Amino acid sequence: MVLHFLVKNFTPIKEELRIISKYKNNFKICKIIVDNFRLFGQTKTPTNYHDRMFLVNFAENEGLDWEIKADMFIMLNKASII
Numbered sequence: 001m002v003l004h005f006l007v008k009n010f011t012p013i014k015e016e017l018r019i020i021s022k023y024k025n026n027f028k029i030c031k032i033i034v035d036n037f038r039l040f041g042q043t044k045t046p047t048n049y050h051d052r053m054f055l056v057n058f059a060e061n062e063g064l065d066w067e068i069k070a071d072m073f074i075m076l077n078k079a080s081i082i
Contacts, residue, residue: 002036009080011048011049011050011052013034013049013050013055014050014054017032017058021058024062024077028078028079029077029079030062030064030075030076031074031075031076031077032074032075032076033073033074033075034055034072034073034074034075034077035071035072036049036071037052037055037068037072037073038071039075040052040054040055041065044048052073054063055075058069059075062075063077064076064077065077065078
């Protein structure tokens, strides 16, 4: 599995979010922060970032609220909102 992430032109976000999805309900408060949001959807980057809607769709499918702040895509469950 480790070698899978060493492949050139690959970003592990899809696999990371799959694992987070599997275990996020084990926590009362869940806040997921994805940095470098500006690179998502860009075609001229050294790695293949997904489209920005990939993150939006993930958040909505998981029932998470989301916001964008300072180049970070932040997803959080209702318990995280104070």
